[in-house]
Amino acid sequence: MAKARVTTTAALARHLGISRWTVSRVLNGHSGVKEETVRMVKQAMHDLGFQPSALARGLRGGQTATVGVCFQDLDSPVLAMRAASLQQRLREEGYQTIIELSGDNVELERGAIRRFVGQHVDGIVLIFSRLATDDPALRMLERSGTPCFWVDPENPVPGDRILLDRARSMKLVLEHLTGLGHRRIALLGIDPRNRFGALRIPGLRKYAPKCGLDFERDFIQLFHPGETKHTFEYGYELAGELIGQCAGNLPTGIIALNDRIAIGAINRLREDGIRVPEDISVIGYDNIAVAEHFFPSLTTVDHQTNRLMDLAVRGLLERLEPENSDLPPRESHVHPKLVIRHSTGPVRG
CATH class of the missing domain: 3.40.50.2300 (Response regulator)
Known part of the structure; x- marks a missing residue:
């Protein structure tokens, strides 16, 4: 009795007793697959006359x-x-x-x-x-x-x-800042009613005490309720408000909602002669392309x-x-x- 023809990656995977994911990684030349497995898949493809084709797969299987x-x-x-x-x-x-x-x-x-x-x-x-x-x-x-x-x-x-895991990102940020001696920190654009902000606040509250900070005492929250445009301009505006509000007694650290807000804030601080990081440290979020090339290059959280x-x-x-x-x-x-x-x-x- 003739063997059923193997015409899909799923069928090839079942024939070999391995996952379709592994077969797919072999077909696309990805690393991380054992050489023995690569040889086995390629030998089976040769023996069975299997030719992977996304179009053919769609026509055959619906x-x-x-x-x-x-x-x-x-x-x-x-x-x-x-x-x-x-x-x-x-x-x-x-x-x-x-x-x-x-x-x-x-x-x-x-x-x-x-x-x-x-x-x-x-x-x-x-x-x-x-x-x-x-x-x-x-x-x-x-x-x-x-x-x-x-x-x-x-x-x-x-x-x-x-x-x-955004809570963990706040742990990393707080450990870094407190390790540098920062004890008064401004939060720019982190609105607890905005979903991106709401995912950070619990992490800040959880890890602040573990870093020797009190959330109510040691943090300044600045944001415009309901704001959805988290741009360079928004960061610039918030930093201006921070300068005015603190009247010469600025916090020593800033945690921004994202890199654009962080960069906008640095530009505004610079206009008042406030140096980063000599006078105040700033951390962004997202690790966008410009973060590495801005001056000073931006400390930030990478999403992986x-x-x-x-x-x-x-x-x-x-x-x-x-x-x-x-x-x-x-x-x-x-x-x-x-x-x-x-x-x-x-x-x-």
């Missing part, structure tokens, strides 16, 4: 070799970095992306999901989703059977998701974007395997990294 990706906009450098990294990883796996921008509008995000489902994408990735746990779009996703992977969702949605997106793609591909469709949802966390540059230094004696 798949489209496409993944729908939705995020807010391209104005945010961190979102642009995530989208580019995600698209590259999916491309390496033989998938094309259909990108929708929601503009931070929940109704537009719902519409994007409806279109993805209507276009029969193989899977969906939602970055910084604002959908509520009981949103009707989630019921539509469930009915369609379309796998969805969530990257840093605002709410505890049901499904596979990966989160950046490539690792986030690599795990998102891996999780989505694993969920696409028929045998994994009924597995319970999985949640993973990625630890951020503090990148220490020249915008932070010891408190002057």
Whole structure:
């Protein structure tokens, strides 16, 4: 009796008794796979006459070799970095992306999901989703059977998701500043009612006492309630307010919501002759491209974007395997990294 022809990576993986993820990494030349496994996969491909083809896979199995990706906009450098990294990883796996921008509008995000489902994408990735746990779009996703992977969702949605450990990032920041002798710290743009700010405040409150600080006593919070444009100009304006409010008795450290706010603040401080880091240390968040090339180069928190997106793609591909469709949802966390540059230094004696 003739053997069934192996025509998909999933079938090849089953034939070899290994995961489709491993087969995919071999096909795309990724590192981290044992040489013995690489030889085994290539030998099986030769013996079986297997030729990987994303298009053929779609024609044969009813798949489209496409993944729908939705995020807010391209104005945010961190979102642009995530989208580019995600698209590259999916491309390496033989998938094309259909990108929708929601503009931070929940109704537009719902519409994007409806279109993805209507276009029969193989899977969906939602970055910084604002959908509520009981949103009707989630019921539509469930009915369609379309796998969805969530990257840093605002709410505890049901499904596979990966989160950046922002509480840990505040631990790293506070340990760095207090290790340099800083005891009075300003928080610029970290609004507890904004989702990005709300994810930082609990970490600050948790780790401040462990670093010898009292959150109510030792921190100055400056933000415009409801502000959503976290730009260079916003940082410039907040720093001006800090200078006016402190009347010559500035804190010695600043933690900004993001790198753009940090850079805008440094520019405003410089106008008043306040030196960074000699007079005040400044830490940003996101590690955008300009952070390394600004003067002084910016100490900041790196999201580990490539690792986030690599795990998102891996999780989505694993969920696409028929045998994994009924597995319970999985949640993973990625630890951020503090990148220490020249915008932070010891408190002057």
